[in-house]
Amino acid sequence: MTLASPQFLWALLVLPLLWWLSQPPKPHREVLTPHMQQWQLAMRALRRRPPRGSWLRFVLLAMATIGATIAASQPFVERQPGPTRLVVLLDVSASMAAESGGVSAFEQAKQKLLAQFAQLPEHVEVTVLRCGGELRRRHGSAARALQDLGEPAGALHADLSGLARQAADEDCVVWTLTDGQGMQQLPSVGALTRLDTRGGNAAIDAVRIVDAWPLKALQLEVDMVAYPADGSDDRVSVELQVLGATTNEQRYSCWLRSGVMLTRTVELQRDKLGGELVIQLIMAGDRLPADHRFVLTLPPLPAPRIAALAESDASNFAGVAAATLAEEVGGEVVANTSDASVGMLLVDGGLVPLLGDDGRVVKRRALTFGTRLADSVDAEVWRSPSPLDWSRSSPLTVGLDLSELRIDRAWRGILPAGEPFLWQQDGDQRVPLGVLVDGGATASMHLAFRLQDSNLPLLAAFPQLLRRAFVRSYGEAATSIVSPTGAPASERNLSAPAVGEDRALPEFAVAEQGLAQWFVLAGLLALALRAFVR
Amino acid sequence: MRHKLTLPTTPELFPKQFRALLPALLATRGNIDAGRIEQLRARRSVLSQSGTFVGHRRYERGDDLRHLDWSAYARTGEFFTKQLQEDDRRAITVVVDLSPSMLAGTPPRRLGALRLAAVLGGLALARVDGVSIVAPGASSANARFTGTAQLPQLLEHLKQLPTAFVPPSSAVALALQAESVGRVHWVSDFAPVQEFSRPLLMLRRRGAKVAGWIATVPEDEAAPAGGYLRVVDPETRAELSVPVDRDLHDELRRQLVLLERQQRRMFAEAGSPLWRWDPGDFEHPRLADYLPIVAACTR
Numbered sequence: 001m002t003l004a005s006p007q008f009l010w011a012l013l014v015l016p017l018l019w020w021l022s023q024p025p026k027p028h029r030e031v032l033t034p035h036m037q038q039w040q041l042a043m044r045a046l047r048r049r050p051p052r053g054s055w056l057r058f059v060l061l062a063m064a065t066i067g068a069t070i071a072a073s074q075p076f077v078e079r080q081p082g083p084t085r086l087v088v089l090l091d092v093s094a095s096m097a098a099e100s101g102g103v104s105a106f107e108q109a110k111q112k113l114l115a116q117f118a119q120l121p122e123h124v125e126v127t128v129l130r131c132g133g134e135l136r137r138r139h140g141s142a143a144r145a146l147q148d149l150g151e152p153a154g155a156l157h158a159d160l161s162g163l164a165r166q167a168a169d170e171d172c173v174v175w176t177l178t179d180g181q182g183m184q185q186l187p188s189v190g191a192l193t194r195l196d197t198r199g200g201n202a203a204i205d206a207v208r209i210v211d212a213w214p215l216k217a218l219q220l221e222v223d224m225v226a227y228p229a230d231g232s233d234d235r236v237s238v239e240l241q242v243l244g245a246t247t248n249e250q251r252y253s254c255w256l257r258s259g260v261m262l263t264r265t266v267e268l269q270r271d272k273l274g275g276e277l278v279i280q281l282i283m284a285g286d287r288l289p290a291d292h293r294f295v296l297t298l299p300p301l302p303a304p305r306i307a308a309l310a311e312s313d314a315s316n317f318a319g320v321a322a323a324t325l326a327e328e329v330g331g332e333v334v335a336n337t338s339d340a341s342v343g344m345l346l347v348d349g350g351l352v353p354l355l356g357d358d359g360r361v362v363k364r365r366a367l368t369f370g371t372r373l374a375d376s377v378d379a380e381v382w383r384s385p386s387p388l389d390w391s392r393s394s395p396l397t398v399g400l401d402l403s404e405l406r407i408d409r410a411w412r413g414i415l416p417a418g419e420p421f422l423w424q425q426d427g428d429q430r431v432p433l434g435v436l437v438d439g440g441a442t443a444s445m446h447l448a449f450r451l452q453d454s455n456l457p458l459l460a461a462f463p464q465l466l467r468r469a470f471v472r473s474y475g476e477a478a479t480s481i482v483s484p485t486g487a488p489a490s491e492r493n494l495s496a497p498a499v500g501e502d503r504a505l506p507e508f509a510v511a512e513q514g515l516a517q518w519f520v521l522a523g524l525l526a527l528a529l530r531a532f533v534r
Numbered sequence: 535m536r537h538k539l540t541l542p543t544t545p546e547l548f549p550k551q552f553r554a555l556l557p558a559l560l561a562t563r564g565n566i567d568a569g570r571i572e573q574l575r576a577r578r579s580v581l582s583q584s585g586t587f588v589g590h591r592r593y594e595r596g597d598d599l600r601h602l603d604w605s606a607y608a609r610t611g612e613f614f615t616k617q618l619q620e621d622d623r624r625a626i627t628v629v630v631d632l633s634p635s636m637l638a639g640t641p642p643r644r645l646g647a648l649r650l651a652a653v654l655g656g657l658a659l660a661r662v663d664g665v666s667i668v669a670p671g672a673s674s675a676n677a678r679f680t681g682t683a684q685l686p687q688l689l690e691h692l693k694q695l696p697t698a699f700v701p702p703s704s705a706v707a708l709a710l711q712a713e714s715v716g717r718v719h720w721v722s723d724f725a726p727v728q729e730f731s732r733p734l735l736m737l738r739r740r741g742a743k744v745a746g747w748i749a750t751v752p753e754d755e756a757a758p759a760g761g762y763l764r765v766v767d768p769e770t771r772a773e774l775s776v777p778v779d780r781d782l783h784d785e786l787r788r789q790l791v792l793l794e795r796q797q798r799r800m801f802a803e804a805g806s807p808l809w810r811w812d813p814g815d816f817e818h819p820r821l822a823d824y825l826p827i828v829a830a831c832t833r
Contacts (some may be wrong), residue, residue, distance in 0.1 A: 027764035027775050032542070033753060034635035034643075034725045036767035038789035039774055045785050050775045 004074035011069045022058045024051040060530035067523025075515040082509035085125045087167045091178035093132030093156035094491035097290040098197035105195040106152045109177040117144045123511040131158040155488035161187040180497030182490040191505040199287035200229035202238050203492045207294050214302050214329045218268040226256040231495030233258045239282045245275035245298045274300035291487035304331035304343035311349035317451035318348035328467040347371045349450040361416050364442035365473040370450035372414050379411040385424040394421040396468045400461040410449040445469045541637050547648050548689050552819050560660040562828050589681030590614040617681050625664040628654050629709050631722035632671045632698045634768035639751025646749025646813035647721045648692050653827045654719050655688045670705040671698025706733040721747040727796045734804045746801050746808040757786040
């Protein structure tokens, strides 16, 4: 302990004065008595005590005085040399999710960090670098609290050895916490804590989906890979399970050669109600559960009610088209009544008020053929528009062959604004004959000719076009299956981590610490005790 | 921390005024109780056959007629008995408390106690065969005096008595060792009471007739008027610093009254009288102040 202002110690000379002042006053005279007992009884009866000096009271007063004097002298403990900064390189790559006894290596690393941070002096600056997956940096109190470091994911792209070498200096200590997976060698600089994730692992690399929406059929292509715990090339027995939102849950057992990818195709029938479809690869002794499980969220299948409207003089093409569409999508054709609730409206000719005041289509999930969408629309007859062409990139017509399409009569000016997918090529200009009005969650398709005025119903592409129009009218719902990404390949093999010995953290610098407040506290405590001592 | 205790010096014990007062005091008439007369007479018949003439004393009923001094009768017309040295069995015993607690009081109680012992001894010398002064702690703890002629020796003996702390039980044991006990006059402050009750009962059990004497001092009735005092028990050296105010003054007076009651009860339970004697003015003693002693002895 060192005193910054030792001159204040002169104040201790006040102690003899305090001793003198603490003495009780001397009696004025002395009286001899044989009746001491009676004096004591009289004092006791009056609940009086004789004034007297107390060594303990003086000692407590002296302690308070000494405490105040030393506090005024500003005592402090001198600074001890050592590093004042700590940089933590925390491996949060996907392999750190490997579990041991139900606790992941990442959780173990966090517990070690929190325990060490609790013992660190306050003045030590702490920086935590999340290495692996998304790089994150936390500093100060956020670092000490390990705030928002995320979960193990991604590959370890950072070179921990290089980082440790660059960051370490006399004032800075680097502490690396890693499992050594995907590394050639462990850092040779600074403290090192190695977390054991060695073991077997089975992983699903990718899942490709072939969706027949709105039909039930769903085809999955699953890429699987496995590594035995001992790192040998032996084959490993795994079981692929497809569970959840399917009418036929499936389990396939197979043998995988160590590190060799195997693709398995699974044919499924989707549950109408949709839900989670779980694809998991089960292997005995799998330490990394995070990469052997895929969960697909399947939207519910539509059960559309399709209504068909046609002009009275028209042929029955609309009804046939509705029946064809219902067969394609598993729906039903409902009667066209005023109170009917329908999921898809198919209109052939005539007038259906689908346009709002602003001229935009307000009621979607409709497929119209030569239909006027508002009273105000003036239709002009358009005889045999040719040559015809179609979009090769539109989701409606991609891959379809409409080269044999012939249109006897169409109407100009009845199509709303939208994305053309069928048009008449007029020089460089394209005059739309069919448009897609995209509203995001829903859409509608409009053609400028009636079915009976063309040979479209006779084309082989017609049912496909109907189904695509239906799918497109359901907008995003039809494409909502999100396939999660798998763990990176470098984080799958847990059998050969880089090896090395753990190294402890060195002693950190001890900051200069003032002790004045403790002496003040001791003095106050002595005074408080003195109040209770007689 | 105990302070050094300075004991007060006792002023002149027997000044000329007192010595001048004694003959008149002893000349008063009356018999004093000397204890178990019948028993003593039987013993005297054996023991008083011979002895050395040491003086005269007035004839009292029951004295052996063979010791009548007829020559003195011829000269004075009054009967006198010749006293022999071995014929002092009709005596009284005066037990004097020499403890430091007797130094308390203004003037010290010891002064009154020794004058009281002198008067009692003088009366015994004048009217019975002798007096034994039992003063435990003194070099001559049990001194026997016979005849009026030894009155100066008695006074000198009392004057030379030191201050010594001896427990009451030791004083009683010493008194009981004497061949003739007679009536025991115990001069003390009898405080604290509990230290005296057992010795007093022991005296009674051994057949002694006891009379207690307290030479009172003003401090027996009340505390000093006021001020910040250090009260010291000279016997135990226990001390107490006390600011004396009206409340304490009254309370101490109440306690002293209680003490007096306890002392009376103690003697009453032992079947003995307790006399409280106020010495009056020490420097100018008056006969009237001492007559109560004579009255108490002859009662």
